Amino acid sequence: MGGHRFSFQVLSKAVSGRARLGRIETGHGAFETPVFMPVGTGATVKAMTTEELRSVGAEIILANTFHLMLRPGCDVVRDLGGLHGFMNWAGPILTDSGGFQVFSLAPLRKVTDEGVTFRSPIDGTAHDLTPERAMEVQSDLGADIVMALDECLSCSADREQSLQAMERTVRWAERSKKAANVARQAVFGIVQGGMFADLREESGRRTVEMDFDGYAVGGLSVGEPKSLMFEMLDVSVANLPEAKPHYVMGIGTPHDIIRAIDAGGDMFDCVLPTRNARNGLAFTSEGAVRVKHARYARDPSPLSPSCPCSTCQGYSRAYLRHLYMSNEILSARLLTYHNLYYFHCLVRAARDAIRQGRWRGIATESLPLPPEEDEQTAARQRHSQTDNSKRTTDNGQ
Structure with missing residues (x-):
């Protein structure tokens, strides 16, 4: 596995808007931003070999904590060389925390300040996902960039629900950073706050105070109107430091990506190209x-x-x-x-x-x-x- 050799540099800024050209260096190579990350959640981008991923221009891919901890198990991946060795991918890898997948399980999970208890959709076994456990699994997986555990809500969540989830996400971010393998992995915090601008501003401010290696904007593209999505994106990115990369999670139509780049986004992932x-x-x-x-x-x-x-x-x-x-x-x-x-x-x-x-x-x-x-x-x-x-x-x- 590569060491934590992570850096971000802004190479050029657009004349208008907040778009910028950047370069991220990791222990498994460097890539320029804006960048699109193919979704390889279960240690594979469906229907593609890693050689084909390289030939289409992929430089960094995404894998998922939730699915890999359930199957084949993070210990299996760890013992077989981490994700890079396991799936024969020599380039950078980002793993998400599994929060989005856990929260999509609705009737199969219970959320507390400690973390999330859920039942596996594969075999019904009980599991706990805490910030500490999410970091432990991501350390075993050996990704170059790992995500703090967050609580993601639907666009219909009211203000009180959004406030509680934002507060919990901030507390989980602090615990995630303390538990992370910072000697080997870059850690990104996540901005939440639902569809409420002031909550997103507060989330961004408090998360930035923790000085993560990068910052993600979560909780968007979950069914809200496009105009509201970009309003929340603008508010979220405006409070992030220019010297750190900005990862806009889950936004993926071509026009949406271009608009998100113009808003200051650097990294993107979406299931759209593979699922469609x-x-x-x-x-x-x-x-x-x-x-x-x-x-x-x-x-x-x-x-x-x-x-x-x-x-x-x-x-x-x-x-x-x-x-x-x-x-x-x-x-x-x-x-x-x-x-x-x-x-x-x-x-x-x-x-x-x-x-x-x-x-x-x-x-x-x-x-x-x-x-x-x-x-x-x-x-x-x-x-x-x-x-x-x-x-x-x-x-x-």
Whole structure:
């Protein structure tokens, strides 16, 4: 495992807005920000090998404490070389604390100031997840960047619920930092506060006082209107130090990522490109392609004429439709490869625009953005999938 060689440097700032080009160095390599992190919750990005992840441009990936502590067990991963050795990934890895997955279990968990008691959705066994336990598991997993345990609520939470969760998240952040393996891992605190600006301001102020290596904005993209989401994002990021990286958790449509970059976000993850790929939807700069549509049955063209990825260079829409309609495994592999390639092209174009002084937020020329109304339809598909990709059993991918 690599040592804790963590640093963040702002290389360039946009002329307008809060977008910035940065560089993060870890014990397993460096990468520039803004960056998109593919979701590999169960020590795998579904349908992708680690070699394929590198070829689409991935430089850092995300794995999940909750799923790995349940299966195969953090001791197994630890004894087999940590996540890097276990999954054959030599680059940086970020693990989340498992809080989001635990809180999605609603009827199977109980929250107290001490932590969360829950029953495994796999076999029904009882488990405790405290800030100390979350840090212990993440230490065993050996990620380069680890997250403090937080309490995530739905967008419908009222002020009292949001206040209690924010206060608990702040207390858990302090305990998480004390318990973390700071000699080997960078630790990020998380800003919460629900849909209340003053609570997010207070959460940010108190979390920043603990001097984490970086800061995440949590509790967004949980069903709230887009306008409210970005209002809360702006409030949250405005209170974070410029000298530390800002991780915007769970925001993932192309337009949302660009707007979050403009708000000062540096790191992003989302299940959208992988989950939608398995359900037959490809993101392109020309708009979403739903390969099941009958109009593609004899279409010899690629998913995107402008995309140089191996899927677009080697396979037609007709063939991809055939694979999907036949329930072939190759459908998920080819569409996932394309979607992740597209998302990495998007953030690379954003980095180049900031570097070259061309950044104008959503109006930046050369960003491979699809029509926004088309994208919104694609985003809605994320929440209405009927395959086996449930939030806690499908590893959130």
